[in-house]
Amino acid sequence: MNSLNQLKQNIVVVGAGITGAFIGFHLSKLGFNCSIVDPETDDSRASYNNPGGINPLHGPGIPGEMSAFSMNCYDAHLEVWDEINHLAEIEFNGRINTRLFVAFSEDEAEQLKQMKLLYDNVNGFSATWLDQQSIREFDSRVSVDVVGGLLTTGNATVNSEKYNRAVLSAAYKLGSKRVVGKVSAVHHDGNNISHVRLDNGHKIACDVLVIATGPWMEKINNILKLSIPVRPVRGELLLIHPSTQKTKHDVTWNHYGIYYRGDDYLWVGGTFDDVAYNCRATASGRDAMLAKAKYIIPELTDPLIVKHIAGLRPMTPDGLPVFGKIPGWSNAYIATGGGGKGLLLSAGFGKYLAKLISTDSERYDFQFLSSGRFK
Numbered sequence: 001m002n003s004l005n006q007l008k009q010n011i012v013v014v015g016a017g018i019t020g021a022f023i024g025f026h027l028s029k030l031g032f033n034c035s036i037v038d039p040e041t042d043d044s045r046a047s048y049n050n051p052g053g054i055n056p057l058h059g060p061g062i063p064g065e066m067s068a069f070s071m072n073c074y075d076a077h078l079e080v081w082d083e084i085n086h087l088a089e090i091e092f093n094g095r096i097n098t099r100l101f102v103a104f105s106e107d108e109a110e111q112l113k114q115m116k117l118l119y120d121n122v123n124g125f126s127a128t129w130l131d132q133q134s135i136r137e138f139d140s141r142v143s144v145d146v147v148g149g150l151l152t153t154g155n156a157t158v159n160s161e162k163y164n165r166a167v168l169s170a171a172y173k174l175g176s177k178r179v180v181g182k183v184s185a186v187h188h189d190g191n192n193i194s195h196v197r198l199d200n201g202h203k204i205a206c207d208v209l210v211i212a213t214g215p216w217m218e219k220i221n222n223i224l225k226l227s228i229p230v231r232p233v234r235g236e237l238l239l240i241h242p243s244t245q246k247t248k249h250d251v252t253w254n255h256y257g258i259y260y261r262g263d264d265y266l267w268v269g270g271t272f273d274d275v276a277y278n279c280r281a282t283a284s285g286r287d288a289m290l291a292k293a294k295y296i297i298p299e300l301t302d303p304l305i306v307k308h309i310a311g312l313r314p315m316t317p318d319g320l321p322v323f324g325k326i327p328g329w330s331n332a333y334i335a336t337g338g339g340g341k342g343l344l345l346s347a348g349f350g351k352y353l354a355k356l357i358s359t360d361s362e363r364y365d366f367q368f369l370s371s372g373r374f375k
């Protein structure tokens with residue numbers, strides 16, 4: 001343990017989504033006094049409302065500057081699954097999955113063939129090109145208009161809500177404190193934050209502040225006099241119970257997909273809407289998702305809809321997350337902006353932020369993700 005740990009610093013983590021949960025988990029493991037603050041007023045956090053994909057080989061900046069960080073984040077999930085299972089005793093159904101990406105045109109087929117190269121080059125991942133005939137043999141439900149597809153394995157998946165609850169529970173078992181409330185102000189001496197104040201009037205002593213508020217950055221920007229441009233992008237999902245044949249893989253086309261959940265239900269998703277902090281599930285979203293599901297798998301004509309949910313993705317203008325020490329403050333850090341990859345990134349956010357805080361270093365790997373890039 002280093003000297004900072006020995007001082008048992010008080011660390012306040014703002015936000016108990018999957019990012020805040022992983023940060024609390026890793027900080028508590030290092031012996032810090034960690035408080036995870038969240039109002040817990042509703043379940044609209046994206047961390048409860050996503051199909052659980054931990055997919056490191058595609059997304060903004062991949063292949064490219066995000067490739068290494070994304071792979072490290074993927075590994076950071078798998079490294080701690082046994083420990084979280086053991087500590088939390090909440091079955092989050094973590095597993096490696098099979099996904100069929102389908103193409104309806106030759107252009108789309110060409111793009112998928114390019115993607116195959118990525119899968120071929122990473123240990124533990126693989127991809128096989130299937131022509132029209134082979135697709136029908138693999139999954140006869142898929143539309144006859146599909147011209148080909150890429151059958152992949154290696155990505156991981158979880159039940160996202162249970163995962164968030166499990167990682168939080170593990171963090172609490174390791175010593176993190178659960179604090180219900182909303183951070184509404186900070187007290188500071190120059191550029192050093194000494195306390196945070198909650199909307200219920202409570203004050204918490206704070207040696208280090210960590211912002212993990214997902215898309216809710218307006219308030220934090222005001223409090224800390226920042227202008228970090230993270231905005232909410234709503235995504236909707238349907239949980240359906242298909243009356244038809246059950247299969248154990250995902251089938252996706254562009255941003256739409258039918259995701260196997262590990263039980264009798266399937267997720268159908270998703271939508272992307274810039275609607276500020278409006279987190280309502282809509283009839284138009286439902287109709288769009290059902291239409292695309294039927295386009296991909298025609299027999300999904302009138303599935304039983306068990307649940308219709310929406311969440312707000314924390315999105316940045318360049319699509320990359322915001323991670324690291326916040327310039328201008330001596331003891332404030334941030335991890336958000338994961339957008340549609342925030343679940344994937346969360347485990348790495350936790351692991352690397354704990355390392356950064358415990359070593360109190362100014363420079364770190366992945367510096368290109370600093371909020372300083374938005375100056």
Ligand SMILES: Cc1cc2nc3c(=O)[nH]c(=O)nc-3n(C[C@H](O)[C@H](O)[C@H](O)COP(=O)(O)OP(=O)(O)OC[C@H]3O[C@@H](n4cnc5c(N)ncnc54)[C@H](O)[C@@H]3O)c2cc1C
Nearest residue numbers: 015017018019047050053183214235311340341342343344
């Ligand atoms: C439909 C959909 C599909 C998705 N699919 C995937 C996927 O397959 N793979 C993937 O990797 N990602 C996916 N995502 C994205 C992913 O869900 C998010 O990026 C991720 O959950 C964000 O987690 P977070 O903890 O950073 O934020 P959140 O889950 O939003 O949590 C932030 C928390 O901060 C709290 N908070 C806010 N302000 C304050 C304050 N002032 N004081 C105290 N607490 C505060 C909130 O109450 C909230 O609980 C999807 C998202 C959606 C909506």
